[in-house]
Amino acid sequence: MKTYYFVGGPTQGNEDAFFRRLTEVGGLPSGWRIYPHAAGDGRALHVVEVDGDESILAHLAHFGSIYERGPIVEVAPRAP
Numbered sequence: 001m002k003t004y005y006f007v008g009g010p011t012q013g014n015e016d017a018f019f020r021r022l023t024e025v026g027g028l029p030s031g032w033r034i035y036p037h038a039a040g041d042g043r044a045l046h047v048v049e050v051d052g053d054e055s056i057l058a059h060l061a062h063f064g065s066i067y068e069r070g071p072i073v074e075v076a077p078r079a080p
Contacts, residue, residue, distance in 0.1 A: 001031070001049045003077075004056060008069025009043040017066050025062045029055075 010018035028034065031049040046069075048056055053072050060067060 001051060003075040004048045004050070004053055004072050005075060006046050006048075006056075006069050006072045007043055008046060008060075008067060009041075010063070011066055011068055012042070014066035015042060018063060021062055021066070025059070029059055 022028070029050075033047045035045040035047070037043045037045075050056060053074070056072055060069065
């Protein structure tokens with residue numbers, strides 16, 4: 001498993017549609033942790049543990065133009 005992070009959220013005015021679609025696809029996938037911004041701006045830090053970023057992109061494809069995100073960044077494991 002690899003760890004990735006990105007910041008994203010529904011586009012302004014599409015919050016309800018986003019949460020409907022999220023429910024339709026079965027909710028948050030396993031291995032995803034979401035940390036909403038304290039500012040309440042609709043954005044959140046996503047920390048995702050998956051085999052590759054393809055599974056992140058596949059999940060986000062369900063939301064199309066109602067969701068925007070920054071770059072997906074792989075986090076390198078820290079040496080002991």
